[in-house]
Amino acid sequence: xxxxxxVMSGENEPEVLIKGALQxxxxxxxxIILVGDEGRIYSELKKHKDKGNQVSVxxxxxxxxxxxxxxxxxxxxxxASVMVASQLVAKxxxxxxxxxxxxxxxxxxxxxxxxxxxxxxxxxxxxxxxxAKGHTLLLDAGxxxxxxxxxxxxxxxxxxxxxxxxxxxxxxxxxxxNIGEEDKKGNELSLKAYELLKTVDFNFVGNIEGHDVxxxxxxxxxxxxxxxxxxxxxxxxxxxxxxxxxxxxxxxxFSSRFGAFMARGAFRNVKNRLSAETYGGAPLLGINGxxxxxxxxxxxxxxxNGIHTAVKxxxxxxxxxxxxxxxxxxxxxx
Amino acid sequence: xxxxxxVMSGENEPEVLIKGALQxxxxxxxxIILVGDEGRIYSELKKHKDKGNQVSVxxxxxxxxxxxxxxxxxxxxxxASVMVASQLVAKxxxxxxxxxxxxxxxxxxxxxxxxxxxxxxxxxxxxxxxxAKGHTLLLDAGxxxxxxxxxxxxxxxxxxxxxxxxxxxxxxxxxxxNIGEEDKKGNELSLKAYELLKTVDFNFVGNIEGHDVxxxxxxxxxxxxxxxxxxxxxxxxxxxxxxxxxxxxxxxxFSSRFGAFMARGAFRNVKNRLSAETYGGAPLLGINGxxxxxxxxxxxxxxxNGIHTAVKxxxxxxxxxxxxxxxxxxxxxx
Numbered sequence: 001x002x003x004x005x006x007v008m009s010g011e012n013e014p015e016v017l018i019k020g021a022l023q024x025x026x027x028x029x030x031x032i033i034l035v036g037d038e039g040r041i042y043s044e045l046k047k048h049k050d051k052g053n054q055v056s057v058x059x060x061x062x063x064x065x066x067x068x069x070x071x072x073x074x075x076x077x078x079x080a081s082v083m084v085a086s087q088l089v090a091k092x093x094x095x096x097x098x099x100x101x102x103x104x105x106x107x108x109x110x111x112x113x114x115x116x117x118x119x120x121x122x123x124x125x126x127x128x129x130x131x132a133k134g135h136t137l138l139l140d141a142g143x144x145x146x147x148x149x150x151x152x153x154x155x156x157x158x159x160x161x162x163x164x165x166x167x168x169x170x171x172x173x174x175x176x177x178n179i180g181e182e183d184k185k186g187n188e189l190s191l192k193a194y195e196l197l198k199t200v201d202f203n204f205v206g207n208i209e210g211h212d213v214x215x216x217x218x219x220x221x222x223x224x225x226x227x228x229x230x231x232x233x234x235x236x237x238x239x240x241x242x243x244x245x246x247x248x249x250x251x252x253x254f255s256s257r258f259g260a261f262m263a264r265g266a267f268r269n270v271k272n273r274l275s276a277e278t279y280g281g282a283p284l285l286g287i288n289g290x291x292x293x294x295x296x297x298x299x300x301x302x303x304x305n306g307i308h309t310a311v312k313x314x315x316x317x318x319x320x321x322x323x324x325x326x327x328x329x330x331x332x333x334x
Numbered sequence: 335x336x337x338x339x340x341v342m343s344g345e346n347e348p349e350v351l352i353k354g355a356l357q358x359x360x361x362x363x364x365x366i367i368l369v370g371d372e373g374r375i376y377s378e379l380k381k382h383k384d385k386g387n388q389v390s391v392x393x394x395x396x397x398x399x400x401x402x403x404x405x406x407x408x409x410x411x412x413x414a415s416v417m418v419a420s421q422l423v424a425k426x427x428x429x430x431x432x433x434x435x436x437x438x439x440x441x442x443x444x445x446x447x448x449x450x451x452x453x454x455x456x457x458x459x460x461x462x463x464x465x466a467k468g469h470t471l472l473l474d475a476g477x478x479x480x481x482x483x484x485x486x487x488x489x490x491x492x493x494x495x496x497x498x499x500x501x502x503x504x505x506x507x508x509x510x511x512n513i514g515e516e517d518k519k520g521n522e523l524s525l526k527a528y529e530l531l532k533t534v535d536f537n538f539v540g541n542i543e544g545h546d547v548x549x550x551x552x553x554x555x556x557x558x559x560x561x562x563x564x565x566x567x568x569x570x571x572x573x574x575x576x577x578x579x580x581x582x583x584x585x586x587x588f589s590s591r592f593g594a595f596m597a598r599g600a601f602r603n604v605k606n607r608l609s610a611e612t613y614g615g616a617p618l619l620g621i622n623g624x625x626x627x628x629x630x631x632x633x634x635x636x637x638x639n640g641i642h643t644a645v646k647x648x649x650x651x652x653x654x655x656x657x658x659x660x661x662x663x664x665x666x667x668x
Contacts, residue, residue: 069516069518131575132575132578132579142513145513145520145521145522146521146522177564179476179479179559179560179563179564179567182403184403186479186560187479187480187558187560188479188480190560209563209564209567210563210564210565210566210567210568210569210570210571211567211568211570211571211574212571213568213571213572214568214571214572214574214575215571215575224521225513226513226520226521226524226561227560227561227564229513229543229544230511230513230543230544230561230564230565231544231564231568232544233513233543233544233545234544234545234547234548234565234568234569235544235568235572236544236545237544237545237546237547237548237549238547238548238569238572238573239572239576240545240548241465241466241548241549242573242576242604244466245466245604246580246604249603249604269583270576270579270580270583
């Protein structure tokens with residue numbers, strides 16, 4: 001099992017991601033291909049115990065930056081780390097890849113080099129959202145805008161497979177993110193998607209509203225990528241602002257830092273609980289290979305966990321299941 | 335200045351809303367028309383000091399419940415409190431009305447009885463979102479789905495007028511909620527809305543993303559009502575879950591309730607700061623009268639503040655300004 005790791009495209013130094021990748025090697029029999037500036041990679045590797053043939057390096061001379069336009073950047077920089085990593089998967093030299101970079105570039109490179117699973121119209125970013133009770137998979141988190149009802153159904157099929165076979169949930173509860181619980185609520189897309197979702201043979205539990213997302217009563221939430229992207233970024237922003245406000249209040253209330261000191265552990269724990277690091281990144285489901293999209297500020301732990309998630313996906317042969325279920329269910333939905 | 339108050343449609347008892355309305359009378363020269371079950375209203379009024387002709391009562395025999403379908407309920411219950419209150423505005427017996435009930439019913443009753451401001455295609459719910467720096471007006475918060483680019487521009491015009499003339503912000507910064515900051519990002523609606531917003535002569539500052547909403551760097555955020563509704567409900571839900579998690583952590587960390595006790599004041603302050611009570615409700619902008627949509631659990635303070643907001647809107651003659659600006663700006667945007 002080989003996973004390629006783009007160590008160049010994140011906001012953190014490559015050394016941080018290399019450390020995370022080496023931890024994954026220590027914890028399992030995964031083989032890692034570090035993709036990026038080989039000078040920097042080798043000089044970091046020298047500082048660690050030799051991992052034998054579990055670690056190899058593939059050089060790439062370019063990096064796609066966070067603010068670059070994905071399609072243009074992938075065209076202009078064929079030797080960018082994310083392009084090289086995805087090509088390793090396309091050429092079967094790796095079973096999957098992880099990139100912490102420009103999300104759009106990771107999607108574009110995957111579509112360009114690895115292509116889609118047969119029957120899947122559009123791949124989707126699937127994010128594990130931490131909730132009051134555990135985790136819920138939300139997709140699409142931003143790979144697509146202006147999705148069709150059929151796209152939404154395919155997202156649901158892929159999410160169902162992921163929760164069943166990677167997370168181990170029996171009969172995952174699948175819900176549609178909407179602006180009312182009743183079946184006649186919503187916009188044109190959600191009304192049509194609801195009707196289609198009802199016809200598919202999985203555990204569709206109906207609509208949920210915004211205030212239900214973090215309660216954790218369902219396992220899979222599907223929505224268009226425009227909505228999913230706003231949900232995720234809004235949550236990050238609101239979480240940050242709330243933490244700041246509560247800290248300030250605690251400091252102010254006790255005219256000293258004592259209260260903040262006391263609460264610090266609590267904040268850290270909640271922050272960890274709400275962080276995306278547990279799964280290390282978001283799988284791009286529907287790609288005929290395995291691609292994990294890390295957060296821009298992916299650290300060592302997220303890199304390690306992203307690699308473990310990729311390994312699980314490949315071992316479960318998730319794409320075969322997605323292909324079969326898409327074929328079977330989309331016939332129901334025709 | 336007369337404001338009709340639907341005291342029946344909320345989740346709280348009418349007595350709670352009556353108390354809030356009477357507080358508004360104590361604080362200003364507003365005249366209040368209490369709409370609802372006159373038996374209950376008179377028996378509550380007896381418990382308070384007589385307010386002379388500043389308080390009157392109009393009986394209504396029906397109530398539209400939270401879970402009723404708005405259009406059907408308004409047809410079936412012509413004597414519902416929200417219908418009667420909106421008719422008082424339509425017949426110029428009141429200058430505005432406040433309802434804590436079924437949001438859809440308040441919108442439907444307003445459209446049915448009061449109609450729209452000339453030139454405005456669709457009214458919008460405008461919510462004051464508490465931010466790290468103050469408040470930002472977000473609209474549409476759920477009156478419309480499948481908005482057109484022109485609808486979005488009209489929301490922006492109405493939001494601009496509200497922030498200038500009711501809140502007193504000079505040259506409000508108007509932003510479009512989108513999934514990227516660059517002008518070429520987004521879905522079909524946001525791309526087209528962006529192009530139109532650029533042509534209008536107000537302070538359009540471009541796109542903002544989900545994580546910027548709570549930072550408070552802009553004064554008006556426009557989006558389709560499907561998005562706005564999810565933004566608001568998601569925020570409520572995430573806020574609740576975070577508060578619960580942090581409280582639990584604090585209690586757990588100190589093996590006692592001491593930490594929670596210490597932090598209680600801080601939580602209360604943050605909760606108050608993030609609550610919608612300051613403005614008492616959300617104006618439905620674009621209605622040719624004044625309608626304030628309260629939260630379902632509107633209490634006395636929110637009722638009082640909702641009435642004050644209505645008074646301000648009527649005094650500022652906000653509909654005339656909306657009409658003039660819509661006429662002027664929509665010519666730019668043709």
